[in-house]
Amino acid sequence: MTTRVLVLTASILAENGQSKGLAEHFIARAASRDGVEVTHRDLVAEELPHLGLAELGSWQVAAEERSDEQRALAARSDVLLAELRGHDVVVLGVPMYNLGIPSQLKAWFDRVMRAGETFRYTENGPQGLVEGKRAVILAARGGQYAGTEKDTQTPHLKLMLGMMGITEVDTVFAEGLNMGESHREAALKEARQAIDGLVERL
Template sequence: MTTRVLVLTSSILDGNSLALAEHFKAQLAGRDDVAITTRDLIADELPHLGLPELSSWQVPADERTPEQRELAARSDALIDELQAHDVLVLAVPLYNLGIPSQMKAWFDRILRAGVTFRYTEAGPQGLIEGKRAAILAARGGQYAGTELDSQTPHLKHMLGLIGITEVDTVFAEGLAMGEAQRDAAMGEARQAIDGLVARL
């Protein structure tokens, strides 16, 4: 049985989060039981979500105008791609204590009420089942476990909203705090990634 892995990258720089993603993929190279798809959210940048696109989702498919069909197809294709994979890997730099806006634009099209989650009397219920995720987080400073790390809970909450609750996190931190610190942090992160890969 083949495990299908979707890797999302989101760095505007030739940076450390990309290096973590490449290491993850390199550890899987040659394995016949794993298939990898990479989506570069910078090279294939999505526009910010606007009202016309949001409204297109509310119209029944057979009643949409040509423009609405085109707009809705963007979200539909991304959700179909996610559904077709077993593991989601998010390679994420930290920009101003948050995620890159390009990744937020992806999530804005994945988090769709009635499609990937629904509202119930007990609260939101995720409709994406049987999937797991890994966050590969690269940061210039050291934030994990502090109040300043708003990025990690944000990502886990968004994933949890659609039903992905099994989430591993790899941190490479202090990358702007000197070469020795950077090398040590990246080395530890690569070892952690090796552990994740071994469980695939």
């Protein structure tokens, strides 16, 4: 059986991006595993715009009744949704920028968190409709936040994933990357080792 892995990266720092570097490490290790297929989507290259009313409205119109403009707008989300559905594991390379997730990654979530598609509202609150998937968060930060209320990223990401039904989430932290070279090297080494362990279990 093939395990299909979707890797999403969102670093604006190009080849210096540490979360992207960790994602690339994940991809390289996964490539050595039989039965693992990887798709990589760079959300910075993607340049998804902010979600707006016209695009939101296009989802509410039946596919066969959409105007040309609505078809083009709805396609943004449809493509990303199909890609999410077509993979078993979602790996998120997540830089911390200004105490939150990059807006590029939020723009992806804004396209895949669609009522009636990936979750539905019920009398008991939202119910996830995405079944049988796992996620891995690769979190790169200049400072140290894991396990404190200042980690605004991983609880938010887990809430969004969980709302769609993805509740099995592993997190690898690479923290203190701007706290001196020896600290950075040690954090990245530890993160790469944690990734190796996760890839073993794919």
